[in-house]
Amino acid sequence: MIKIIDAPAELADASVVGHKFARQQRLRDAGVSVPPFFCIVRETPWTAIADVVGPFPGVGAGVHDLTAWAESARNAAEHMRLLPETEAEIRDRYAALGSPDVAVRACVVGRDAQPGEDDAADPFAGLTDSHLYVGADALFDAVSSCLASLFSVRSVLYRARRGIDPRGLSICVGIQQMVDGERSFVAFTHDPATGARETVVAGVYGIGEGVVAERADIDHFFVRRGGIARLVSHKRRMLRRAPGGGVAEHRVPDGLADVPVFSDAQISQIAALAETAEQLLSGPQDIEGVVTADSKIHLVQARPATSPQTPATTIEWTNHNLTESFPGVTTAMTYSHARVFYRMSFRNFYRIVGVPESQLRSSEHHLRRMIGYLDGRAYYRLDAWYALHSRLPGWDALRPMWERSLGLTERHANPGRPPDRHAITRIVARSPRLIWAAVSFPRNVRRFLAWWDVQHILGTDVSQRPVEEVIEMYRRVWSEAESRWGITILASYLSLVGYVAAGALVQRWIDSPEVDLTVLLPGGPPNRTLQSVHSTVALAEQINANPALAERVLTGDARDTWDRIARGAYGGKLESDALTHLREFGDRAMHDLKIEELTPRQRPEMIIDAVRPFVAAGATIRQTRVQESTAATAAVDELRRICPSRWRRAVLRAALRAGGFLVKAREDTRFCRTQLYGFSREVMRRLGSDLAAAGCLDSPEDYVHLEAEEVLGAFDGTCTHADLRLLARTRKHAYQRSCGRPALAADLTTAPPPITTADLRRSVASSATAGSSTELSGLPSCAGIARGRAKLVLQPDVPPSDCAGRILIARETDPGWLPLMLSATGLVAERGSMVSHTAITGRMLGIPTVVAVAGATSKIADGDEVEIDGRSGSIRIVRPHSQRPR
Numbered sequence: 001m002i003k004i005i006d007a008p009a010e011l012a013d014a015s016v017v018g019h020k021f022a023r024q025q026r027l028r029d030a031g032v033s034v035p036p037f038f039c040i041v042r043e044t045p046w047t048a049i050a051d052v053v054g055p056f057p058g059v060g061a062g063v064h065d066l067t068a069w070a071e072s073a074r075n076a077a078e079h080m081r082l083l084p085e086t087e088a089e090i091r092d093r094y095a096a097l098g099s100p101d102v103a104v105r106a107c108v109v110g111r112d113a114q115p116g117e118d119d120a121a122d123p124f125a126g127l128t129d130s131h132l133y134v135g136a137d138a139l140f141d142a143v144s145s146c147l148a149s150l151f152s153v154r155s156v157l158y159r160a161r162r163g164i165d166p167r168g169l170s171i172c173v174g175i176q177q178m179v180d181g182e183r184s185f186v187a188f189t190h191d192p193a194t195g196a197r198e199t200v201v202a203g204v205y206g207i208g209e210g211v212v213a214e215r216a217d218i219d220h221f222f223v224r225r226g227g228i229a230r231l232v233s234h235k236r237r238m239l240r241r242a243p244g245g246g247v248a249e250h251r252v253p254d255g256l257a258d259v260p261v262f263s264d265a266q267i268s269q270i271a272a273l274a275e276t277a278e279q280l281l282s283g284p285q286d287i288e289g290v291v292t293a294d295s296k297i298h299l300v301q302a303r304p305a306t307s308p309q310t311p312a313t314t315i316e317w318t319n320h321n322l323t324e325s326f327p328g329v330t331t332a333m334t335y336s337h338a339r340v341f342y343r344m345s346f347r348n349f350y351r352i353v354g355v356p357e358s359q360l361r362s363s364e365h366h367l368r369r370m371i372g373y374l375d376g377r378a379y380y381r382l383d384a385w386y387a388l389h390s391r392l393p394g395w396d397a398l399r400p401m402w403e404r405s406l407g408l409t410e411r412h413a414n415p416g417r418p419p420d421r422h423a424i425t426r427i428v429a430r431s432p433r434l435i436w437a438a439v440s441f442p443r444n445v446r447r448f449l450a451w452w453d454v455q456h457i458l459g460t461d462v463s464q465r466p467v468e469e470v471i472e473m474y475r476r477v478w479s480e481a482e483s484r485w486g487i488t489i490l491a492s493y494l495s496l497v498g499y500v501a502a503g504a505l506v507q508r509w510i511d512s513p514e515v516d517l518t519v520l521l522p523g524g525p526p527n528r529t530l531q532s533v534h535s536t537v538a539l540a541e542q543i544n545a546n547p548a549l550a551e552r553v554l555t556g557d558a559r560d561t562w563d564r565i566a567r568g569a570y571g572g573k574l575e576s577d578a579l580t581h582l583r584e585f586g587d588r589a590m591h592d593l594k595i596e597e598l599t600p601r602q603r604p605e606m607i608i609d610a611v612r613p614f615v616a617a618g619a620t621i622r623q624t625r626v627q628e629s630t631a632a633t634a635a636v637d638e639l640r641r642i643c644p645s646r647w648r649r650a651v652l653r654a655a656l657r658a659g660g661f662l663v664k665a666r667e668d669t670r671f672c673r674t675q676l677y678g679f680s681r682e683v684m685r686r687l688g689s690d691l692a693a694a695g696c697l698d699s700p701e702d703y704v705h706l707e708a709e710e711v712l713g714a715f716d717g718t719c720t721h722a723d724l725r726l727l728a729r730t731r732k733h734a735y736q737r738s739c740g741r742p743a744l745a746a747d748l749t750t751a752p753p754p755i756t757t758a759d760l761r762r763s764v765a766s767s768a769t770a771g772s773s774t775e776l777s778g779l780p781s782c783a784g785i786a787r788g789r790a791k792l793v794l795q796p797d798v799p800p801s802d803c804a805g806r807i808l809i810a811r812e813t814d815p816g817w818l819p820l821m822l823s824a825t826g827l828v829a830e831r832g833s834m835v836s837h838t839a840i841t842g843r844m845l846g847i848p849t850v851v852a853v854a855g856a857t858s859k860i861a862d863g864d865e866v867e868i869d870g871r872s873g874s875i876r877i878v879r880p881h882s883q884r885p886r
Contacts, residue, residue: 001042002041002082002086003041003043004090005039006038008025008028011024011025012025014116017109017174018108018110018117018118018170018172019107019117019304020107020118020303021037021039021107021172023118023302023303024299024302026280027277032277033296034298034299035179037176038093039172039173039174040175041109041173042171044170045147046166048080049073050167052076054072059165061160063800063823066153067153067156069156070152070155071153074148074152077148077150078145080144081144082140082144090139090143094136094139094175097175097177099177099178100135100136101133101178101180102134102176102177103132103133103175103176103177103178104131104134104142105130105146105301106128106146106171106174108128108169109172111170114169118303118304120282120283120390124155124844125840126840127154127158127159128149128150128152128171129145129146129152131145132209133245133246138245146173150169151166152815153818153819154816154819158818161822179298179300180207181207181208181291182205182206182292183203183204183206183261183262184203184207184291185201185203185208185291186202186287187200187270187273187274187289188286188834189277190284191222192286192843198224199222199270199271199275200221200222200834201221201262201270201274202833203219203221203260203261203262204216204219205252205261206238206250207239208289209247216237216239216249217235217237217252218233218833219231219233219235219261219262221260223268223271228264228268230260232258235252235256235257236251237252238251273289273299282386282395283305283387284304285303286304288301316381316382316747317380317382318746320406321406322379325338326377326594327594328377328739329376329735329739331595331596331731332704332705332731333596333684333708333711334593334595334596335378336707336708336709337595337680338371338378341485341676342371344478344482345481347367347486348487350391350392352433352437352486352487353393353433353493354433355392359391363387363388366383366387370384374744374748375738376734377738441487441491441665442661445487445491448487449668449672452675455477456672459679463682467686467715468715471712471715471716474712475712487669488672491665491668492666495662509643509645509652526628527668528667528668529588529670532585532671533624534621534624535577535580535584536581537619537624538577539607539614541621542573542577543574543615546570553608553611554612554616561608562578562608565578566579581607582601582607585600586600586604586678587674587675587677588600589606592678595677596704599678601681636653639652639653684711687711688711690715691724695725698725698728698729702725702729705731706727706728710724775875776854776876777875778853779839780850781827781838781851781870782827782839782846782848783870783871784870785867786867786870787878788806788826789864790806790860790865791807791808791809792810792857792861793817794811796813796816796817796819796820800819803821803823803824805823805824805825806824806825807824807826807827807868808828809829809856809857810828810829810838810856810857811830811857812832812836813829813837814837817841821845822845825847825848826847827842827850828851828866828868828875829850829851829852830855832851832852834851839851848868849868849870850868850873850875856875859877860875861881863881864877865877865879865881
């Protein structure tokens with residue numbers, strides 16, 4: 001079925017037209033200069049040719065079989081003609097664009113949870129066809145070519161590598177007004193070779209095809225904090241429109257050959273446009289654009305940057321913010337719970353705010369690696385968080401604040417800028433589901449709290465229950481939590497939205513450079529954390545009413561003092577209040593999300609330690625409430641001072657009260673999280689004791705060095721480890737070694753598999769000093785180090801098997817080289833730029849790549865042992881082929 005689409009709402013829907021064109025429409029909607037376009041969608045291309053093409057050999061088939069099938073499928077697809085009425089409709093839309101020349105580009109649309117082209121998780125760049133300067137006579141041939149390119153050899157081979165069957169995909173073709181630019185550029189918001197936060201611009205005279213196709217001489221510009229660095233080439237070739245359509249090479253005029261393509265002011269404009277695209281499209285971007293004779297910049301394409309996010313490249317981590325929950329070294333038991341908790345709560349949260357189920361299924365691997373375990377410490381894995389959060393409605397508006405909370409302010413050119421006053425409008429406009437989630441939030445959070453309070457009461461005493469009942473209760477609670485706990489994340493998300501909204505109003509209405517919104521938040525009903533403080537103060541007040549008891553609390557043994565209180569030695573009311581406090585707040589303690597850390601639930605005397613400072617200060621409930629009331633009054637007075645307008649003040653007060661409610665909801669649900677971990681601690685301690693009694697552990701406390709499923713599996717008969725005692729002992733020793741080492745940096749980068757930065761430094765240093773060598777250098781294009789035998793290829797007619805495990809050395813490449821690249825472990829090219837086909841493919845495949853290496857094919861012989869560093873751009877001939885042992 002063929003559909004013609006030109007309505008803005010449908011053009012912005014990636015599930016209909018694919019990410020490429022949906023991104024263009026989103027940019028147009030935001031006011032960015034993007035040439036107009038319309039789309040042609042073939043929803044089920046496979047059904048149109050299934051009867052004339054042989055069976056698909058399967059994603060695990062060999063290159064030869066996949067290539068033969070792809071050639072047959074493409075040939076059949078190209079012979080599928082459009083209906084006359086469809087051609088007539090396309091011709092009318094083409095005429096409406098008002099340009100005799102158009103660009104015709106394809107974009108694969110993912111279906112049934114399969115990723116499509118320009119997907120944030122994998123851009124699939126350069127796999128489908130595109131045609132420039134297409135006139136009316138060649139329009140339908142170009143459309144047919146693009147529709148059929150779903151089955152191109154390179155597309156089929158690459159998707160097979162990713163385990164994707166091309167028969168389950170749709171294809172969309174965009175027809176866009178052609179803007180004939182005098183100069184063109186490709187820009188990355190992050191360094192495409194290393195992922196570093198700097199804008200990299202590749203510029204050429206003429207049209208942008210000269211950059212990507214390696215057919216023009218390219219200038220590079222690097223926009224950094226210290227200014228703009230340039231790598232200016234001597235330019236001889238550029239691409240322009242050919243007289244009969246298409247493109248042709250032209251000579252660069254002598255007066256421009258050594259002049260930078262762009263001035264610093266223009267580069268700054270391009271960098272700002274790239275930043276805008278990143279904000280709107282949520283994540284590092286690779287944009288293409290042209291500059292016309294009037295110096296106006298037009299954006300013609302934007303896609304997620306093929307940045308170092310594949311297994312062969314670096315991984316960014318941070319534990320800012322996370323150390324509040326999991327400080328220092330963490331045991332396997334705590335990490336296993338945290339990993340499941342993040343996966344289940346955020347999956348449910350994304351579902352609540354309207355992320356499609358298909359996207360959640362395709363992002364399952366990111367959900368499972370939101371937090372990592374590096375040298376015994378918990379870290380956020382940033383590529384997973386960005387990939388997941390980019391699905392959120394309004395993420396572009398909320399992202400700066402989220403990044404600041406994680407200490408990632410350097411990722412924005414102006415991290416201190418105030419909230420965007422239009423942010424909330426964008427958030428609301430993009431998600432009806434979010435609006436409903438916000439409207440129904442008060443009711444749903446009450447339901448959640450009521451549900452959890454029942455679970456918490458049922459799970460307060462597991463020590464006397466049969467083990468099967470304990471395990472059943474544990475699994476039921478976590479299973480039910482999986483479909484409910486997203487409301488707790490929604491509380492934080494709506495708090496963030498509310499903060500942005502209040503900040504936008506303050507920015508607009510209050511003429512004051514520094515306004516702390518937290519000072520303006522009024523007092524409200526106490527949240528559960530504050531209730532625990534009130535309960536502690538109330539105990540202290542009762543204790544101070546008995547001077548002898550107060551003295552014992554301040555100077556005596558905490559355990560003995562607690563035992564006396566719990567036995568009623570100081571009155572029935574204090575006994576009852578103390579036991580009620582233990583029952584309701586006994587899971588709250590320092591580091592209470594670390595299951596290896598004990599809480600008052602296991603050591604009630606910790607309540608005496610907690611109440612001691614309040615006893616010493618003579619604290620009373622009345623004093624506490626006066627302090628809270630004074631703070632609320634101060635907030636009202638401060639708002640009146642900075643906002644004289646009565647009606648504006650009323651609006652701000654309402655917004656801040658809503659913020660206060662959201663803060664209470666967030667704190668209440670966070671307290672529930674503490675109780676969930678407390679319940680899990682009690683269950684695992686009980687099971688650990690049983691395992692130790694059965695001789696499966698050296699000590700009852702060693703359960704903390706096992707994962708939750710390993711402990712449960714020992715009782716369920718599903719554990720894959722025959723000797724839990726040995727496993728726990730090994731992990732315990734590793735835990736102790738980690739405790740004895742200095743902490744890793746809060747922000748760090750690793751190469752897979754994730755290792756410590758010290759190990760990473762050692763591995764790089766050892767490879768850099770090994771053996772004698774001859775060095776070459778070029779442009780770094782995909783980070784990573786590869787070492788192996790060189791395969792010199794001057795024409796892509798060698799069998800792909802000849803390149804298996806080899807480092808491919810070529811003058812230049814084009815899409816037809818993909819079968820060879822799929823087999824290689826590294827890429828080196830004499831020509832190219834950081835945005836050329838070789839560089840993009842290297843990053844897409846995640847293999848170290850260096851381009852623009854002068855003399856590579858003459859200085860590196862076939863069979864030489866070489867080492868390439870895709871981060872520094874260096875190539876070393878470690879051992880010439882003639883010196884290899886025979």
